[in-house]
Amino acid sequence: MRLRRICLIGGTGFVGRHLAARLIREGYRITMLTRRREAHRDLLVLPGLQLLECRLFDAPDLSAKLQGMDAVVNLVGILNEQRRGDFQRIHVELPRRIIEACRSNGIKRLLHMSALRADAEHGPSQYLRSKGEGESLVQAADDLQATVFRPSVIFGPEDDFLNRFARLLASSPGVFPLACAKAQFAPVYVGDVAEAFTRALQLRDTIGQAYELCGPKPYTLHQLVDYVAQITGHRRRIIPLGDRLSWWLGLLMEHLPGKPFSRDNYLSTRVTSLCKSPFPEIFGITPSAIEAVAPAYLGQRNTNARFNRWRRWARRD
Numbered sequence: 001m002r003l004r005r006i007c008l009i010g011g012t013g014f015v016g017r018h019l020a021a022r023l024i025r026e027g028y029r030i031t032m033l034t035r036r037r038e039a040h041r042d043l044l045v046l047p048g049l050q051l052l053e054c055r056l057f058d059a060p061d062l063s064a065k066l067q068g069m070d071a072v073v074n075l076v077g078i079l080n081e082q083r084r085g086d087f088q089r090i091h092v093e094l095p096r097r098i099i100e101a102c103r104s105n106g107i108k109r110l111l112h113m114s115a116l117r118a119d120a121e122h123g124p125s126q127y128l129r130s131k132g133e134g135e136s137l138v139q140a141a142d143d144l145q146a147t148v149f150r151p152s153v154i155f156g157p158e159d160d161f162l163n164r165f166a167r168l169l170a171s172s173p174g175v176f177p178l179a180c181a182k183a184q185f186a187p188v189y190v191g192d193v194a195e196a197f198t199r200a201l202q203l204r205d206t207i208g209q210a211y212e213l214c215g216p217k218p219y220t221l222h223q224l225v226d227y228v229a230q231i232t233g234h235r236r237r238i239i240p241l242g243d244r245l246s247w248w249l250g251l252l253m254e255h256l257p258g259k260p261f262s263r264d265n266y267l268s269t270r271v272t273s274l275c276k277s278p279f280p281e282i283f284g285i286t287p288s289a290i291e292a293v294a295p296a297y298l299g300q301r302n303t304n305a306r307f308n309r310w311r312r313w314a315r316r317d
């Protein structure tokens with residue numbers, strides 16, 4: 001399989017940036033489609049990367065932008081709706097349109113990002129049900145050569161998971177109330193996720209498969225937040241909130257700008273985000289542990305905070 005021109009849809013985000021850098025190192029030519037080119041101009045420093053604005057839900061525009069591609073990677077996803085119906089539009093309707101655009105351009109290879117425990121019928125949240133529906137559409141498109149990825153939560157520099165807790169811990173007083181503290185995850189390193197996608201493009205045996213991606217160790221959210229507090233030096237008394245309070249916190253916070261937490265997020269944690277088996281052998285990857293990666297980028301936050309405190313002290317008069 002000699003694929004050279006890869007289109008990343010949703011590639012301007014956390015995973016996409018790591019994946020683009022990895023694919024470029026491998027010699028692929030990358031086209032990224034985005035809603036707002038101006039917002040992601042910093043990506044143009046990547047050699048050979050083409051960043052195109054696209055109205056993803058406009059069939060002729062999407063089809064035109066996919067012309068000449070050898071493979072498409074769909075990374076578009078949201079954790080919360082900004083408008084009613086967003087989950088359905090983004091996790092189900094968009095994959096449907098991407099499949100159609102692949103067909104009309106004769107593109108066979110499609111890598112699709114889903115999520116661990118996505119399940120169209122039994123998912124406890126709209127997020128997991130809509131991700132499951134999108135994934136089923138991709139798997140049903142058997143005229144294409146599709147591969148689906150289902151990661152647990154992903155960590156790495158610029159993640160919105162450990163970094164978010166680091167920010168929240170830094171700005172909280174002595175105590176830190178934590179919703180869904182018992183939720184379980186096996187965080188997977190973004191570098192390993194990017195590597196699995198890259199190798200999938202080269203391995204024919206991955207066609208028609210769905211892969212769960214987890215890191216080497218399970219943690220509760222409580223353990224993870226405790227770990228972040230330790231690494232960043234922002235030790236707080238973590239107060240785990242029970243189910244009812246977590247739900248109420250979701251109700252409250254989904255009315256804040258940007259919806260930092262919602263009842264749907266709470267419902268997603270009602271199932272454990274743990275894989276049934278170790279990292280798929282076919283990729284030949286030994287997944288990285290949080291402890292091997294996170295201190296380098298979380299510790300940096302701590303160093304910066306200490307430096308800023310010192311600077312404020314030095315300028316105190």
Ligand SMILES: NC(=O)c1ccc[n+]([C@@H]2O[C@H](COP(=O)([O-])OP(=O)(O)OC[C@H]3O[C@@H](n4cnc5c(N)ncnc54)[C@H](OP(=O)(O)O)[C@@H]3O)[C@@H](O)[C@H]2O)c1
Nearest residue numbers: 010012013014015016034035075076077113115152153154
């Ligand atoms: N991060 C995790 O822990 C995790 C875990 C499991 C699964 N996943 C899945 O992995 C994929 C990538 O995650 P990520 O963390 O890299 O996400 P991200 O940083 O939020 O990036 C997602 C991209 O999707 C596009 N997008 C967002 N809202 C959109 C909308 N309303 N319409 C069209 N495009 C939209 C954005 O591109 P533009 O702004 O350029 O248009 C954005 O760059 C997602 O499908 C996510 O569900 C992530």
